[in-house]
Amino acid sequence: MIIQNKKIQYLRLNHFLSISGIASRRNADKLIKSGIVKINGKLVNKLGTYIHINDIVTVYGTRVKSQKKIYILINKPKGCITSTHDPLHRKTIMNLVTTQKIENQKIYPIGRLDYFTTGVLLLTNDGYITNIFTHPKYNIQKIYHVVLNKMITNEDINKIKNGKIYLKEGKVIIDYIKYLKYKNQLKIKMHIGWNKIIKRLFKKLHYKVIKLDRINFGGFTKNKLKRGKYKFLSQEKVYNMLKQHLYHL
Structure with a gap:
């Protein structure tokens, strides 16, 4: 497909x-x-x-023939790294997947969530899909639930909305940011894939992110998937979802 x-x-x-x-x-x-x-x-x-x-x-x-394509949606918990192996022997995302179910094939996480960040992550052996999700030119959307250590001011919200924040890579442009129940809880949508972009963005404004959860990744959501659990996706579902979210290309 x-x-x-x-x-x-x-x-x-x-x-x-x-x-x-x-x-x-x-x-x-x-x-x-x-x-x-x-x-x-x-x-x-x-x-x-x-x-x-x-x-x-x-x-x-x-x-050379490609392996059977495997797609796994996982709700990453805190306390594990997004890697297939860790020299420090910390728990990795691969420790959460039953190896018998992937028929001993090599699968890799798409993108990264750091040790303390939770949420939607995909694992696959499909390089075609991995390239789309990770290459900057495809601008895959990401939506996060952010909890800060203190209430954020309207002034700082407007700075973020209006692209007034710069990091080493350049101007931070987001799609939207809005309050949730309290003013220290936010929902933010962006297409930028810079390393630790959310934490660095708020650090620039003197806030500390105390909880970060990715709730949407290229249209894929946790959808009642409990923390630390995973499910297999069909190739058709993965490709159809991407078709919907690559309208801007």
């Missing part, structure tokens, strides 16, 4: 080899440079090469 948009039908060759289980992305680069990878019968040894999703890729003359 393909989202019919010319901009999102390509991915890097090393990424494709990685998600197909041939090698890590770094080792895939070594394979490419060694001259054993072909695209549609033509030798490719240039790093950074992109392939079309319908291209035929071979390694040592054998066609």
Whole structure:
């Protein structure tokens, strides 16, 4: 199944080899440079090469086929990191998934939520989908429930609304921000995917985020999914959801 948009039908060759289980992305680069990878019968040894999703890729003359696509929606709890492995032996998001149910295939989290942040996260082995969710040009929406250490002033709310806050990456532009029950609880929607953007935004205004929960990620919501629990999604559901949220491309 393909989202019919010319901009999102390509991915890097090393990424494709990685998600197909041939090698890590770094080792895939070594394979490419060694001259054993072909695209549609033509030798490719240039790093950074992109392939079309319908291209035929071979390694040592054998066609590389993608793994069975797996999509998992998880409601990430606090106290675990968004990674497949942690050298400090902290709990990772992978510890929450029953490995038998993914048939020992390699899946990876899309994007990141830090150790204390909760909420919607996707896991998959579909590099096509991962590219869409993580590449800045696709501007995937994210909606957060934010709890601050104190009431926020109307003046600071307006600064955020009017794009008056700058971080090292540039101007912070959001879609909307509004109060919830109390003035220290906010709902904020944005498409920016900068690292720890929410916490840095409010720190700039001298507030501390004491709770951060992502309630929507590219149209996917927790939808009564308890904290720490997950569910499998069909490829059709994932692709149809993205079709709805890529109207701006």
